Amino acid sequence: MKKEAPLHALASYLPDGTFEQVMEFLHMYKVHLTITRERQSILGDYRHPDGNGKGHRISINGSLNKYSFLLTLLHEIAHLTTFNKYANRVLAHGKEWKHEYSVILRDFVGKNYLPHDVEQAVRKSMMNPAASSCSDENLMRVLRNYDAKKETHFLVEQLPQNQLFKTKDGRIFRKGERIRKRYRCEEVASKRIYLFSPLYEVEPVD
Secondary structure, three states, rough: EEOOOOHHEEEEEHHOOOHHHHHHHHHHOOOEEEOOOOOOOOOEEOOOOOOOOOOOEEEEOOOOHHHHHHHHHHHHHHHHHHHHOOOOOOOOOHHHHHHHHHHHHOOOOOOOOOOOOHHHHHHHHHOOOOHHHHOOOOHHHHOOOOOOOOOOEEEHHOOOOOEEEEEHHHHHHHEEEEEEEEEEEEOOOOEEEEEOOOOOEEOOOO
16 A cells, blocks of 8 residues: 655654755655555555656555665665766666665765664675665665664574474474575465575464
8 A cells, every 4th residue: 555755754764964865866856655564575666657648656565664664765766866967778787876876875875874783784886886785785784773663573583493484474484404594484375495595474373
């Protein structure tokens, strides 16, 4: 479900001091911004103008903490500026997008908008931005420190091998060995194997 984001209310989703800079982007490009309920597969989304009169559209998960919200919004704005320059002639997260995102991020570092640990992770990320903060493990670990705490939830990497865990859709898995960057886990009911990010949040079960 999506809801319109009254621009004056947007400040409550952002770190202190960043509202005016963000608004400059939204006004400059006439962005139609929506804030959504939590989506499992994506944190944010950008849609370019189409032939039906719709302009630039960005949606962001409203459940994100303030620093994750800001970085996700800037990530999507970088898609917008990349589209303005190259249309669909470049890869979604290619070198052109990475350059645009790094340039945008530079205006938000060194200004005490971000906690020290987030700032350091962002500076490191700027050297070679990942396709999403979810795929930048160092940045995601740091950002998670600012999420509301859930006492019964853990990251897959925090669980011992063979531990059973439940995902948000209620399915039960058994944690297996790590294969490169992901964990090989068996769904108990179907015996099918799935690969989980070490930073995927789950609930252990007995």
